[in-house]
Amino acid sequence: MSHYRRIADLPVTIESVGRRRYVANTTSGFERTTTEFRLTGDGVVGRGEDVTYETPDHDALVGTDPIDIEGEWTIDSLSDRLDEIDLFREKPPEQETSRNYRRWAVESAALDLALRQREESLGECLGIEPDPVRFVVSTRLGDPPSTERVEDLLALDADLEFKLDPTPEWPEAAFETLRKTEAVRVLDLKGWYEGTEVDVEPDPELYRDVFAAFPAAVVEDAAFTPQTSALVEPQADRLSFDYPIDGVESLESLPVEPGWCNIKPSRFGTLESLFETIEYCEREGIEMYGGGQFELASGRTAIQTLAALCYPGAPNDVAPGAFNDPDAEPPYPESPLRPGRDAVGFEF
Numbered sequence: 001m002s003h004y005r006r007i008a009d010l011p012v013t014i015e016s017v018g019r020r021r022y023v024a025n026t027t028s029g030f031e032r033t034t035t036e037f038r039l040t041g042d043g044v045v046g047r048g049e050d051v052t053y054e055t056p057d058h059d060a061l062v063g064t065d066p067i068d069i070e071g072e073w074t075i076d077s078l079s080d081r082l083d084e085i086d087l088f089r090e091k092p093p094e095q096e097t098s099r100n101y102r103r104w105a106v107e108s109a110a111l112d113l114a115l116r117q118r119e120e121s122l123g124e125c126l127g128i129e130p131d132p133v134r135f136v137v138s139t140r141l142g143d144p145p146s147t148e149r150v151e152d153l154l155a156l157d158a159d160l161e162f163k164l165d166p167t168p169e170w171p172e173a174a175f176e177t178l179r180k181t182e183a184v185r186v187l188d189l190k191g192w193y194e195g196t197e198v199d200v201e202p203d204p205e206l207y208r209d210v211f212a213a214f215p216a217a218v219v220e221d222a223a224f225t226p227q228t229s230a231l232v233e234p235q236a237d238r239l240s241f242d243y244p245i246d247g248v249e250s251l252e253s254l255p256v257e258p259g260w261c262n263i264k265p266s267r268f269g270t271l272e273s274l275f276e277t278i279e280y281c282e283r284e285g286i287e288m289y290g291g292g293q294f295e296l297a298s299g300r301t302a303i304q305t306l307a308a309l310c311y312p313g314a315p316n317d318v319a320p321g322a323f324n325d326p327d328a329e330p331p332y333p334e335s336p337l338r339p340g341r342d343a344v345g346f347e348f
Contacts (some may be wrong), residue, residue: 003275004218008076012114013041017066021058022049022296022328027149027326028140030038030197033058036297037109039069046113046345049299050105051266052098053196060090067106078110078268095195100246100269107271108302112345121343123309130308130343132336135319136185138163138292147177153323154181156330161185163317168203168212175213185315186215186289192243193215207231218289218315220262224255242291247273249279258283262317264291265306267297278310288312296323304348308339 018038024034035050052058067085069078087102115122123130133220137160139149144249145167153160163186164178178184187210190200200206202223208231210219220240222232232239233256240260244250245269251258268274282286290307294301300321307316320337322328339348 003126004272007111007114007271007275007346008074010075010111010114010118011127012039012041012046012073012075012078012110013117014070014073014078014110014113015041017069019061019066020297021062024296025326026294026324028294028324029130029142032054032294032296034294034299035061035105036299037105039106039109039113041113042117044113044116044284046109046111046116046300046308048109048112048302048346049105049295049297050102051293051295051299052093052101053096054094054098054292057093057098060088064090069106069110075107075111075114075271076097079107079272081156082106097246097267101266103269104266104274105299106333107269108265108346111271112302115345119344122305122346123313123339123343126309128309129303130339130348131312132338133304133307133312133316133318133348134161134314134336135307136161136163136315136335137319137323138165138188138317139323140165141167141170141174143169145174147174148185150178150181153332154183155336156332160335161315163188163196163315165200166191166206167200168206170206170209175209179213184214186218186220186317187214188220188238188242189222190220190243192221192241202228204228204231211235212263218260220260229255240289242267245277246251248277251277251280251286258286260287260289262291263306263311264293265303266293282287287311288315289320290316292317292319297319301348302346304337305339305343305346306336308348312336 033055229269236256237259242262320333
């Protein structure tokens with residue numbers, strides 16, 4: 001039985017719908033805002049986090065009535081109901097991808113609630129025993145680029161691993177220093193982003209330097225342009241994709257058959273699309289790792305739980321929130337993270 005079929009018919013009773021807003025500064029230098037959807041029923045609460053990046057989209061929720069999903073459902077029938085609801089009824093989102101982010105928040109909250117009402121964990125429901133989760137720390141080198149944060153963290157924990165975002169501004173010395181650490185596992189070129197603050201213009205010189213300096217690392221979201229394709233295509237076995245992936249069809253439409261896929265649950269919107277894509281990757285031999293989006297609440301727990309069940313040994317970008325908190329102080333959690341024995345719902 002598929003993963004989704006195992007959860008599709010779970011009953012869930014929703015008696016009320018609430019929300020909670022979270023705001024925090026990040027180590028990447030911006031203020032993060034998220035909204036957690038809280039579904040209550042039978043004396044327990046299910047939580048799911050809307051990781052939409054644009055703060056005005058969260059502002060638009062303030063003072064509005066909750067969505068109308070109270071009642072008796074299955075996970076599958078509730079998803080059908082959500083097809084009929086505009087989760088951005090106040091105003092259209094600033095980015096269309098945010099529609100999936102909010103849909104994921106509601107569906108994951110419903111699954112969390114359904115499992116809690118059964119006093120069951122996601123792993124128990126799927127018939128999978130969770131394993132300890134290997135994680136990488138995702139960080140940027142700043143402006144001007146500096147390897148200081150990477151070196152400081154390695155001084156505290158020599159076994160720590162990293163996911164980094166190269167830019168054309170990286171000096172040769174940064175490449176050399178990072179290469180010598182042997183701790184860089186994923187490099188995100190962000191070549192598929194459009195209209196965001198983190199877009200990186202495809203640069204053949206940057207791509208050439210990344211592939212040469214880190215021959216064993218996974219390279220994420222390399223763009224295919226007339227200038228870069230000849231560099232990128234031979235690297236297919238270690239290419240990964242994140243931004244363009246929101247389901248099986250998007251994976252099948254890529255210019256190459258990738259060796260890796262970054263699974264960010266919120267990108268898929270629905271639980272069905274998420275689990276279909278995970279199973280597609282398993283069948284096709286595409287390695288997976290979990291991705292994070294500066295979650296501030298239950299969303300971080302959810303991505304750690306999915307990693308523990310589906311790709312625990314991969315370079316998962318699901319590090320504990322302390323690594324994104326500029327006010328946090330050592331000691332920091334160590335990899336791998338060990339799942340709790342008494343977890344229920346989406347708890348890790």
